Amino acid sequence: MLTPKFICDGLSDLEIIRKSLEVVDYFSCLYERYEEKLMRYIKRVAFATDEEAADILQESFIKIWKNLNAVDQSLKLSSWIYRIVHNEAISFLRQKKSFGKNQNIPWDDTRYAELPDDTLPEEAEELEYRDKLTHHILARLPEQYKEVLILKFLENMSYEEISDILKIPEGTVAIRINRAKKIFRKYAEHPF
């Protein structure tokens, strides 16, 4: 049975984990808390459809459940969760590449319907164009550069969080971001 939202909202991530180990139902709080963010992240990093992203997220949370006792309290729990989801998403992407499936996921423009009412049509158009362009360039970037850019600029993560998610030193994160920005800029000059 799902734990009601008002109970979940009153619990910290670590409290949810502690309670989940006693009663599995509490685990749904963790899923619901991160679902939206992680679905978006999976779609960005693995170019997955909604259905694929949902499957990846389910599998990731089963892994999170199995490793619940391995939670490192010195890490931000969100970083630990992102790490597992990231690994699952990347392995999906590699599998997809090895099977030669089409990676060009149709651009989901439904979210432009959610823009505030006072957004000018030109503004919305410009926003959509930039978003599509970003998606297009990211798809062309090597994996190691694409993932740092997504985490830094689309997920707004700190260097420390990125280092914990990708399990690489912070210095390496900085170097990769720097290189990724240069390549991104180069591609942006001749996007198509």
Place this chain on the structure above:
Amino acid sequence: MKPSEKLLQTIRERDIKPVPKGYFILRNALLWTGFAVAMLLGAVAFSVILFCIQQTDFDLVSHLSHSRLEFFLGLLPFFWIVSLIVFLVVAMTSFKHSGKGYKLETGRLAAYCAALSILLGALFFLAGGGRELEQAFGVRVGLYESIQEKKVKIWSMPANGYLSGTIETAGDSTITLHDFNSKTWIIEYADAFVAPVVALEAGEKVKMIGKQQGDGRFRAEEIRPWGGPGMRMRQK
């Protein structure tokens, strides 16, 4: 059905249980033990390398021709150098997989591990561990050729000008030497350079460069202690 409900249902249906905490504690303990053991073995390998370097006569290189130089290079402790590298890689891998090991850059981690191995290895060498281990390896491991065996080989080529052994008697210009192949030699050393640490007395182990004069006769040009300080230094 909401995805979170589906998740709970899957966990229940498949009866998936979280892996016990003990497993992670044990895994972490094994990684740290692996790191510590690899570091210690690396230090031991380094101490033997130091011992081998101490025993190798690098100043001899200038006396050697190309083919003999290759033979001389065979004295370098490649087995221990490879062992040191392997142990350092194992230590680094264990560290990288433990807790927050990934935070440290590979280059820096390699430098720290190497520094720790050098420090511990130097201490072990100073305590005589390097010599003991190298000799024990030579005795117990059939395939392993100890540095002493290699050294005896290179210094038992009188026809090429290299001879070694233990002094039996010493006179003003000649020495009777019992070489490591149990052959007795009469050595003329009147014009030879004798290293100050060498005591030309019975029982002193020496090695010499010179020319073979005939069967059982050798004219020495340089006489040096066999290894480490000579008897004279030890007596001080």
